[in-house]
Amino acid sequence: MLEALTNVAGLLAQELISPTAAAALAVGLATIGAGMAERSIGAAAMGAIAEDEDLFGQGLILTVIPETLVILALVTIFVV
Amino acid sequence: MTNRSANYEYVVARVRHRRASLFAEEDYRKLLGMGLGGIARFMEESPYQAEINDLGARYSGVQLIEYALNRNLARAFDDLLRFSEGELYELVARYLRKFDAWNLKTVLRGRFSDAEDEEIEENLIDAGELEPEFLDRLIAAPDIEAIVEIIEETTFGDAVVEAYPDYEETGLLTPLENAIDRAYYEGLLEDQIPDEGPMALYAEFLRTEIDFRNVRNVLRIVRSGAEIDPREYFIEGGQLFDSEEIAQLATDQDQLITHLRESRYGKHLGPAIDSLDAEANLTQFERALDEALLSFADRLSHVYPLSVCPVLAYILAKEREVDNIRAIAHGKETGLDRSTIENELVML
Numbered sequence: 001m002l003e004a005l006t007n008v009a010g011l012l013a014q015e016l017i018s019p020t021a022a023a024a025l026a027v028g029l030a031t032i033g034a035g036m037a038e039r040s041i042g043a044a045a046m047g048a049i050a051e052d053e054d055l056f057g058q059g060l061i062l063t064v065i066p067e068t069l070v071i072l073a074l075v076t077i078f079v080v
Numbered sequence: 081m082t083n084r085s086a087n088y089e090y091v092v093a094r095v096r097h098r099r100a101s102l103f104a105e106e107d108y109r110k111l112l113g114m115g116l117g118g119i120a121r122f123m124e125e126s127p128y129q130a131e132i133n134d135l136g137a138r139y140s141g142v143q144l145i146e147y148a149l150n151r152n153l154a155r156a157f158d159d160l161l162r163f164s165e166g167e168l169y170e171l172v173a174r175y176l177r178k179f180d181a182w183n184l185k186t187v188l189r190g191r192f193s194d195a196e197d198e199e200i201e202e203n204l205i206d207a208g209e210l211e212p213e214f215l216d217r218l219i220a221a222p223d224i225e226a227i228v229e230i231i232e233e234t235t236f237g238d239a240v241v242e243a244y245p246d247y248e249e250t251g252l253l254t255p256l257e258n259a260i261d262r263a264y265y266e267g268l269l270e271d272q273i274p275d276e277g278p279m280a281l282y283a284e285f286l287r288t289e290i291d292f293r294n295v296r297n298v299l300r301i302v303r304s305g306a307e308i309d310p311r312e313y314f315i316e317g318g319q320l321f322d323s324e325e326i327a328q329l330a331t332d333q334d335q336l337i338t339h340l341r342e343s344r345y346g347k348h349l350g351p352a353i354d355s356l357d358a359e360a361n362l363t364q365f366e367r368a369l370d371e372a373l374l375s376f377a378d379r380l381s382h383v384y385p386l387s388v389c390p391v392l393a394y395i396l397a398k399e400r401e402v403d404n405i406r407a408i409a410h411g412k413e414t415g416l417d418r419s420t421i422e423n424e425l426v427m428l
Contacts, residue, residue: 040089040386047093047163 005029019080030073037066086168088386094163095394098156101127102401108425111408112418116141119409120148128152145409149402150205154179156398157207160391171282171388173209174268175395177235180208181264184231184240185257187218191227192253210234228256239263258313265290265315281380282388288345288376291318292369295340298330299362320345348372363424374400 008025011017045059103111103126111119123145124132131148139147157176164172183204190200197219204215214230221227224247231240236259243259268286297313310330314323320343321329329336340346341353352368374396381390404425411421 043087043089044093047090048097051094051097 023076023080026076027070027073030069034066034069037069038063041066084165086166087164088168088388091160091163091168092386092390095160095391099390099394099397102397103404108404108408111405112421114412116145116409116412119405119412120144123148123405131155142409142413146406147202149406150203153398153402154206157395160395164391168388168391172391175392176208177264177267178208179205180210180234181236181260183208183210183215184218184234184236184260187215187221188224188227188253188256190219191221191224224256235267236260236263255312262315265293266317269317279387281384282392285377285380285389285392287317287319289373290315291320291345292373294318294320294326296366296369298326298336299333299365301330302333302336303362345372348375370400 008017008022012019012022042063045055045063048055049059107122111122114122120132120136120140123129124136128148131151132144135144135147135151157179160172161169161176183206186203187200189195190203200219201215206212206215218227218230221230225244228240228244231237239259239262240256243255246255247253265286268290269283294313294315298310301310301313310326311323314326316323321339325339329339337353340349346353349368349372352365352372374393377389377393377396380387381393383389407425408421411424416424
């Protein structure tokens with residue numbers, strides 16, 4: 001994966017892909033990362049809620065925290 | 081189920097919640113001040129509610145508590161198996177085979193002592209891998225030989241069949257019971273386990289449990305002064321001693337204590353080993369062994385939060401709770417005074 005990223009960075013340096021395409025990639029990759037994090041947290045939150053329904057609120061908040069990654073990544077769209 | 085990946089996050093979250101709602105020290109203190117009826121009522125307002133309500137109409141007093149505890153334990157561990165998937169399921173199921181071993185031994189003992197079928201059935205804990213129908217077949221078997229034939233179908237089969245001639249020769253159940261215990265413990269570590277990461281610590285935990293079991297057996301043999309070869313009781317897989325060493329140490333308690341003190345467990349068991357020097361009573365020492373094992377499991381579950389370790393720690397803690405309540409109930413029934421029960425109890 002790292003190698004692929006370096007390739008992309010190399011292409012970008014040679015201006016072979018446009019900045020907008022690179023920004024789109026950045027958002028996409030950030031989303032994959034957030035998805036991976038939410039998978040684990042969501043599973044744990046479901047476990048906790050199954051034991052005690054009062055934990056629903058906390059579970060929900062903890063599950064969406066990695067979502068901030070995507071929001072930050074969205075910034076790149078406006079920067080380029 | 082092996083083709084699915086393990087769902088550690090889900091199971092660990094549930095297990096941690098359950099661990100937190102086990103009885104705390106002050107609950108035990110309340111229980112100690114109650115009579116049998118009070119204990120049953122207290123349990124009715126705890127996670128034992130369903131079992132107490134189910135059994136309340138049929139039983140009372142210490143029997144009600146005993147059966148409710150067994151049933152609740154079975155339900156708790158069945159839940160664990162129901163939640164887990166993939167690798168985690170394998171590991172948990174393998175550990176819970178200890179209840180299969182318990183059930184097989186219970187049936188053998190019941191048949192040996194000519195107990196009623198119903199009585200045997202009530203003492204089984206339906207938490208292991210063996211299906212209720214299988215256990216029913218075991219109970220229905222007319223004699224020990226028939227039971228051994230049925231056991232042959234399980235993972236305990238080879239060991240039990242091997243021990244059967246010994247049973248016929250001596251007329252004692254001990255060889256069969258030993259065979260079952262050994263098959264269980266040796267089955268725990270049968271696969272090659274990697275040398276690092278959570279699995280390595282899991283293996284180390286199991287080895288510690290085997291070591292403690294060995295220490296307990298040897299001490300009991302030494303204390304009883306009976307002419308028993310400790311090698312027959314020795315369980316392979318531990319790190320503390322091998323079967324030759326154990327035979328030698330069993331003849332001399334001081335030497336055994338020195339060996340323990342110098343071993344890797346010396347640091348954790350220090351005070352317990354001291355008490356062994358002075359007192360004639362093994363209870364304190366065995367309690368210390370249990371406590372050391374539980375705190376080891378707790379430590380592992382903090383080092384590797386997403387592994388099988390928190391589940392093992394929960395299994396141990398739950399068993400401990402059930403043992404504690406059982407000890408209180410039986411103590412109350414036989415009319416022991418509060419401080420005696422408290423001393424014999426394994427507190428958390």
